[in-house]
Amino acid sequence: MKPDVSRKPSNGSKLNIAPESDEIEVSVFGPGYGESILLHLGYNNWFIVDSCIDPISNEPAPLIYLNQINVNPSNSVKQVIATHWHDDHIRGFGKLVENCSSAEFVCSGALKSDEFLSLVSLYGNRSMMENTGVEEMSKSITVLQKRKRYLGKRFVSPKFATAGRCLWRNSFGNSHSQYECSIHSLSPSDAAILGAYLDIDRLLPAVKEPKRRIMSTTPNHAAVALWVSIGNHNILLGSDLEETNESNTGWSVIVSSTTRPIGKASFFKIPHHGSCNAHHPQVWTEMLEEKPIAVLTPYEKGNHKLPTREDVNRICSLTDKAYSTATIGRNQTVKRDRIVEKTIRETVRNIRQLHISMGHVRLRTKIHSDWRIEIFGDALPLKGLYVS
Amino acid sequence: MSAQHIHNTVIQEQLNVPESSAKLGRDLIDQFKEPLSKQRILSYLTTPVLGSLSPSDLYEQLKKETVTFKEHGIPPVVRLELSPIVEDKFISLQKWEGVVIEVMKDYFLAKLNDLTIKGPDEEAEFPIEEISEEDRKLIKPGAVFYWNIGYHDSHRGQRTRVSIMRFRRLPAWRKEEIEASKHEARCIKETIEWK
Numbered sequence: 001m002k003p004d005v006s007r008k009p010s011n012g013s014k015l016n017i018a019p020e021s022d023e024i025e026v027s028v029f030g031p032g033y034g035e036s037i038l039l040h041l042g043y044n045n046w047f048i049v050d051s052c053i054d055p056i057s058n059e060p061a062p063l064i065y066l067n068q069i070n071v072n073p074s075n076s077v078k079q080v081i082a083t084h085w086h087d088d089h090i091r092g093f094g095k096l097v098e099n100c101s102s103a104e105f106v107c108s109g110a111l112k113s114d115e116f117l118s119l120v121s122l123y124g125n126r127s128m129m130e131n132t133g134v135e136e137m138s139k140s141i142t143v144l145q146k147r148k149r150y151l152g153k154r155f156v157s158p159k160f161a162t163a164g165r166c167l168w169r170n171s172f173g174n175s176h177s178q179y180e181c182s183i184h185s186l187s188p189s190d191a192a193i194l195g196a197y198l199d200i201d202r203l204l205p206a207v208k209e210p211k212r213r214i215m216s217t218t219p220n221h222a223a224v225a226l227w228v229s230i231g232n233h234n235i236l237l238g239s240d241l242e243e244t245n246e247s248n249t250g251w252s253v254i255v256s257s258t259t260r261p262i263g264k265a266s267f268f269k270i271p272h273h274g275s276c277n278a279h280h281p282q283v284w285t286e287m288l289e290e291k292p293i294a295v296l297t298p299y300e301k302g303n304h305k306l307p308t309r310e311d312v313n314r315i316c317s318l319t320d321k322a323y324s325t326a327t328i329g330r331n332q333t334v335k336r337d338r339i340v341e342k343t344i345r346e347t348v349r350n351i352r353q354l355h356i357s358m359g360h361v362r363l364r365t366k367i368h369s370d371w372r373i374e375i376f377g378d379a380l381p382l383k384g385l386y387v388s
Numbered sequence: 389m390s391a392q393h394i395h396n397t398v399i400q401e402q403l404n405v406p407e408s409s410a411k412l413g414r415d416l417i418d419q420f421k422e423p424l425s426k427q428r429i430l431s432y433l434t435t436p437v438l439g440s441l442s443p444s445d446l447y448e449q450l451k452k453e454t455v456t457f458k459e460h461g462i463p464p465v466v467r468l469e470l471s472p473i474v475e476d477k478f479i480s481l482q483k484w485e486g487v488v489i490e491v492m493k494d495y496f497l498a499k500l501n502d503l504t505i506k507g508p509d510e511e512a513e514f515p516i517e518e519i520s521e522e523d524r525k526l527i528k529p530g531a532v533f534y535w536n537i538g539y540h541d542s543h544r545g546q547r548t549r550v551s552i553m554r555f556r557r558l559p560a561w562r563k564e565e566i567e568a569s570k571h572e573a574r575c576i577k578e579t580i581e582w583k
Binding site: 055112114115117118119120121122141144145148155157158204205206207208209210211212213214301302333334336337339340343344346347348349350351352353354355356 | 490495500502512513515528530558569
């Protein structure tokens with residue numbers, strides 16, 4: 001059966017309706033820089049994966065949405081998961097941790113090192129500009145420290161996601177039918193963790209080095225890919241995990257793993273903004289149902305845009321149910337005084353406003369039913385990304 | 389003991405001077421103990437040769453040579469005409485703080501934060517030739533700079549529209565800061581069980 005796809009107006013006349021208690025929801029937010037995923041696994045059990053900022057309100061997009069559907073994040077969110085610490089996946093994460101006061105904090109096992117904590121300590125309060133990944137982690141850690149002082153022995157310590165680890169498990173339902181729910185992390189692998197430790201160590205400054213702002217490293221070895229099982233539905237969230245063409249890191253090690261959960265996913269959050277360096281053909285053949293629902297969040301930096309046209313063509317050949325959370329290539333500039341704009345044109349080669357496009361793709365279903373897809377804001381079918 | 393002897397003794401004792409100097413003082417006193425003649429006094433007051441002027445002529449001569457001080461004892465007031473000091477000034481119309489993201493061969497990409505009016509983030513490509521020679525070595529990913537657009541008014545009144553970019557000279561990490569961060573890392577690890 002073809003999934004029901006409906007486009008709602010951007011003010012979302014049906015956006016503000018919360019899912020039913022036995023309804024599963026996956027919401028993907030993407031403002032053109034960054035992404036965040038909200039999961040409802042039934043009976044008011046919510047999970048937030050990564051964070052991004054709504055460009056209009058300047059608040060974390062998942063918190064705004066939960067507020068719109070009258071869900072209290074302080075007692076409904078069970079876990080907040082930071083799949084890695086790059087700027088585009090973690091903006092506003094500190095605020096999420098603070099507001100989701102009963103949620104367990106989960107991050108990549110590659111961040112467990114003393115060196116990463118040193119990095120956070122050195123750079124966490126240094127920024128002169130808006131938030132960076134390190135600052136968001138610093139804010140999150142500060143919130144956790146306060147929570148520990150308040151809760152004492154009741155404090156739940158952070159959890160670290162590594163390949164083959166079960167992060168959460170529960171069963172729901174009533175006396176007539178019960179279903180199992182679980183969240184497993186598929187990465188990072190041991191080799192990826194070691195690689196990330198070395199990368200982080202290289203970022204630590206030496207004495208007498210200038211206090212430059214820290215820039216996120218690539219590739220995304222330490223990113224956490226997640227497998228979510230709810231009854232007969234499986235969801236694969238690819239984060240920013242890239243394929244390294246090495247057997248012990250990237251998607252290769254996941255595909256060949258004998259300990260990953262069995263089954264195929266009907267929903268795929270495409271990794272790393274649909275780029276070809278995160279594509280692994282066996283993921284589509286062995287871990288996904290035929291023509292799954294696929295969503296990606298686009299990315300722009302300078303002239304570098306993801307997904308490229310080739311990426312769009314590749315993904316659309318694998319599924320006809322692919323969506324993007326935002327548009328791409330809109331060169332909008334901030335309006336200023338005529339003299340200032342004239343001087344800007346004389347000085348720079350190109351200038352554009354960031355984070356102008358915000359979209360939301362929402363999927364809902366019940367056990368043994370098909371997904372119902374809704375798109376809000378600037379979200380659109382992927383095949384239309386380069387048409388306009 | 390005569391008054392003169394007492395006087396000379398006092399001088400010597402007060403001044404605590406040797407005998408020969410005391411004798412000099414006595415000789416000076418002796419020399420001038422007689423009243424000065426009128427002619428000698430007049431010679432101090434006027435230039436013409438004494439005895440050549442009649443009393444009335446002498447009076448006129450004295451009057452001509454006399455300088456009167458109207459405000460005796462008060463130092464003269466000098467008034468100088470000064471023009472006000474005008475300095476160059478800069479009127480800022482727009483200011484950003486920027487961070488270098490990527491450096492290419494002849495330009496760099498930077499993220500901009502509007503410092504004039506809080507607004508959305510922006511991204512811009514700057515030709516490296518726009519940066520001063522001394523700042524070019526600072527163009528590296530993570531480097532911070534300020535970009536200011538406005539008017540420069542010189543002290544002569546000339547106005548020029550300018551775009552100024554200046555890279556921040558960042559302080560250097562100190563050994564104590566790096567050691568402190570390691571200590572803080574250990575504390576965090578223990579406190580919230582980050583392990």
